[in-house]
Amino acid sequence: MLVERRRSVASQATTILAERIRSQIYAPGSRLPSESELAAELGVSRASVRSALARLAAEGMVLRKQGDGTYVNARLENLPTTLDGLWNFLRLIEFSGRAPSIRVLSRTVRPATESEVEALALEEEEPVFFLQRVFYADNTPAILAGNAIPLAALRLPPEQCDGQLPIDELIATCCGAQIAYDIFDIGAVLPDAETRAVLELAEARPLLHLRQVFYDRQNEPLLCGSSHYDDKLLGLRLVQSWT
Amino acid sequence: MLVERRRSVASQATTILAERIRSQIYAPGSRLPSESELAAELGVSRASVRSALARLAAEGMVLRKQGDGTYVNARLENLPTTLDGLWNFLRLIEFSGRAPSIRVLSRTVRPATESEVEALALEEEEPVFFLQRVFYADNTPAILAGNAIPLAALRLPPEQCDGQLPIDELIATCCGAQIAYDIFDIGAVLPDAETRAVLELAEARPLLHLRQVFYDRQNEPLLCGSSHYDDKLLGLRLVQSWT
DNA sequence: CAGTGGTCTAGACCACCCA
């Protein structure tokens, strides 16, 4: 049943169970087989099954009741269902049921701004590769995102960095690094005229402002982003599980 | 070492390690003892230690490197450090280093609004207990929060519901229920005049709008909230760990 | 190569729920 070599047993079990829920093999509101039964059926230990169920529970797909059982959440339609909790603009658009695409607005090398110097721990005026992109949902502009990478961190020349890539792959190919974690700050702003034009907003309504800093496995800040996010168009939703 | 009966060993280990990091017994950037050493020292299994470390890693407090070791994040000052990932207005204010307090603006029983009917799966016009509160950070108003609970879900009369309680305790004491999970929608809005007055905003700057629905262990929607959040004052920050 | 974290197992006991 679980034969892939490269993915962990627990991760494969997660996928299998999530798929059964999505396809209603386990109907909304119904009780799943017990952990022991699932372990026997999948040919893995109970610990692995528990790891999978814990993940599904954290995302709200199942509800666990001690002494009773594990139930499929009957309100699945309310959930973000990202299945890994990571916010990635392309996938946020995909999950909203629309086709994502990216248009590169500009790609320049320029001195770091004051906030970039602070976020990326740079020297004053240190050059950064700045990539400005628009994320479309079904051809409607939803996000205007600007990303800055210290020139010193690039292993490819800026002109070879593929602007169509999601952030983790961008960092992987252009910097040869892996993201360890990132920090998100969420705020509300009134967009300036330029932003409004790019996002084709008729009125001057407020947008979400997402500021992110991505760190690599050496804990060096590798990329910082400043994005204007049209929450009316896309929605920003998260689930919190209360142990 | 780990003797409390009511908390799990893994949870106690988490607290101990977090405390050692906070007090710099494990200095920023330094390597922690190996999992086996910690297990031996704390008198628990390696699995319990791993559970604790996994939690700290998810919040960015430590960085784990296979084949190398576990390191204290040297950039702790950037982290939200909630140590359980749950957003609770009182604790968000506390963690920002300010003194939280609550003022109850109004407590009424009124028919549910259209959006409450939808969020709470009510009948049209069904009565709800509506509690409007202001959360202060060091006596500066930071959040205007409105919470609606179906009257049918209350086990205490509305006038006996303590408006000073955080949301989980409010639900515990007034409804006799426990929160299983909640769903958050984050948006940006321009506050109306009334909201602006309550939050003592001079200009008409945009605020975060948080809409929440809390579900109990029976998966019934118990409470919905609509809050205006001054992100300039408080900040809304989260960490994402990329496995 | 030795030591680290990553994965997985089998088995045990507990707390809890329901019939």
Place this chain on the structure above:
DNA sequence: GGGTGGTCTAGACCACTGC
């Protein structure tokens, strides 16, 4: 009481890192 999820353990093997 019998079954469920919640916790914990001991031990094994693997993948990776740094020396």
